[in-house]
Amino acid sequence: MKNHSILNEKQKIMNHNFKLILMAIFVFAINTSNAQYEKRPNPTAYKSPVLKAIAYGITAPSPHNTQCWFIDTLSSNEMLLYVKHVLPETDPPARQIHMGAGCFIELMAIGMSNEGYETKVEYFPFGEYEIQKNKIAEKPLAKISFIKNSSIQKDVLYDFIYQRGTNRKPYTGKMITIEEFNQIKLLMDKAHSEMTFITGESEMKPYLDIFSKAMEIETKTKMTNEETRKMFRFNEEERQTKKDGISIPQMGTDGMGKMFAEMSLKKGDSLTWHSGKIFKATMKGINKGVYSSKGIIMFKTNTNTMLDWILAGRDYARYNVAIAKLGIVTHPYNQVIQEYSQMEELQKEFNKLTKTKSKEKIQMIVRVGRAKSSYKSWRKNVEDFIISK
Numbered sequence: 001m002k003n004h005s006i007l008n009e010k011q012k013i014m015n016h017n018f019k020l021i022l023m024a025i026f027v028f029a030i031n032t033s034n035a036q037y038e039k040r041p042n043p044t045a046y047k048s049p050v051l052k053a054i055a056y057g058i059t060a061p062s063p064h065n066t067q068c069w070f071i072d073t074l075s076s077n078e079m080l081l082y083v084k085h086v087l088p089e090t091d092p093p094a095r096q097i098h099m100g101a102g103c104f105i106e107l108m109a110i111g112m113s114n115e116g117y118e119t120k121v122e123y124f125p126f127g128e129y130e131i132q133k134n135k136i137a138e139k140p141l142a143k144i145s146f147i148k149n150s151s152i153q154k155d156v157l158y159d160f161i162y163q164r165g166t167n168r169k170p171y172t173g174k175m176i177t178i179e180e181f182n183q184i185k186l187l188m189d190k191a192h193s194e195m196t197f198i199t200g201e202s203e204m205k206p207y208l209d210i211f212s213k214a215m216e217i218e219t220k221t222k223m224t225n226e227e228t229r230k231m232f233r234f235n236e237e238e239r240q241t242k243k244d245g246i247s248i249p250q251m252g253t254d255g256m257g258k259m260f261a262e263m264s265l266k267k268g269d270s271l272t273w274h275s276g277k278i279f280k281a282t283m284k285g286i287n288k289g290v291y292s293s294k295g296i297i298m299f300k301t302n303t304n305t306m307l308d309w310i311l312a313g314r315d316y317a318r319y320n321v322a323i324a325k326l327g328i329v330t331h332p333y334n335q336v337i338q339e340y341s342q343m344e345e346l347q348k349e350f351n352k353l354t355k356t357k358s359k360e361k362i363q364m365i366v367r368v369g370r371a372k373s374s375y376k377s378w379r380k381n382v383e384d385f386i387i388s389k
């Protein structure tokens, strides 16, 4: 009898411990699954397919983290997507802004595949348009519909959406191999752009020298440097409130280095920002990153139409999620391909080096490598992207 009650007591304790362990696993699972939504909306919070799609789409990269995606929701399954020409100095034709829209579409499509929706895109449903500086385009660049489809397969990249990001830290370790480049292309599945891979220190050197010179030009040119200042966020409070832009931790600087760098920028004071001292410090940081590259990848299109911009953006977004799956990191260096007069001479030199023909356009240039994880950038709220036209 006594033995029996001891056994019962033991059983009770074991049951209690088992419950505690289950609870701990449950809390851990909730916390880790919510951690990925830190700084960005959780798609499961929305019922309507268009709102879910926006929550996925805004995880996308965009130039200077402008997130300039404007959505007119036609119904719970359809939307019109517009862009605003927000970086007229560094991106005069709004090419990169349209690439950012392509990134947004691709992230929506990857995300919605997991919700059982096919994403159908009609580009330029009312024709192409001229875009005015700092204005939302008069016409949409795409009409996007989400169609329920029970046979749709979850995209192979879905599980890595929340792991993607830009990593501007110096890269360490081994060079990226041709096998890794082929794996990236395999995961991307299909690409509109032709992708070129450059590896090896001596092969990369002339490219890296050009990337460094191009950054010098962009930083020394008052109007382009000023555009960056306007998109710069100078402390965590500003990052958290505005939920866009770029900043010191996004440049790959953490800890005390971040603290001193933010202090020296004096909350974005214009004289300080454009000073020789800040130029020197910026170039030192840039060159540390440039010359630590473990490979270069370029995305080229045969023509340079608005549609090429969007489709190259979709390629870049797929590439960006694919490398997250492979544990590889990336950082774009697009200054030399930007279309403002101060860059013309260096761009000619670059086109010669890359044997780019006059109708072709290199749409995106990135360095690749391996590095510790970097600061995660903020995203605005789903509601901030909705407009009615």
Ligand SMILES: Cc1cc2nc3c(=O)[nH]c(=O)nc-3n(C[C@H](O)[C@H](O)[C@H](O)COP(=O)(O)O)c2cc1C
Pocket: 059, 060, 061, 062, 063, 064, 065, 066, 096, 097, 099, 100, 103, 164, 165, 166, 167, 168, 245, 246, 331, 332, 333, 334, 335, 376, 377
């Ligand atoms: C079309 C395009 C061009 C970009 N060009 C550059 C660039 O030249 N240099 C750079 O450091 N980042 C560049 N970026 C990366 C963005 O700054 C980055 O995506 C944005 O800040 C959001 O951060 P995340 O990628 O970590 O989410 C580019 C992104 C896109 C989509």
